[in-house]
Amino acid sequence: MKILKPQEYDNVLLKNGKRITLLDQLDETHFLADYGLETEEDERAFWEKPVSIDDIEKVISRPK
Numbered sequence: 001m002k003i004l005k006p007q008e009y010d011n012v013l014l015k016n017g018k019r020i021t022l023l024d025q026l027d028e029t030h031f032l033a034d035y036g037l038e039t040e041e042d043e044r045a046f047w048e049k050p051v052s053i054d055d056i057e058k059v060i061s062r063p064k
Contacts, residue, residue: 003058004062006022007062008022008023008025009023010059010060010061010063011061011062012058012060013058014055014057015057020034021033021034022051028053029052030050030051030052031051032050
């Protein structure tokens with residue numbers, strides 16, 4: 001089975017068990033992510049901390 005390298009707009013599983021969608025790729029190893037949070041305060045906290053490629057367990061799906 002081929003392992004996919006994470007890209008923008010992929011749905012991924014993080015090593016901590018959360019499922020997120022990668023949005024903007026900041027550099028080779030960091031992304032801004034949509035955690036699907038309800039409150040503005042929680043959403044802002046996650047946007048300020050990019051997701052590292054090292055935090056990603058696997059790519060779940062990729063839009064066509």
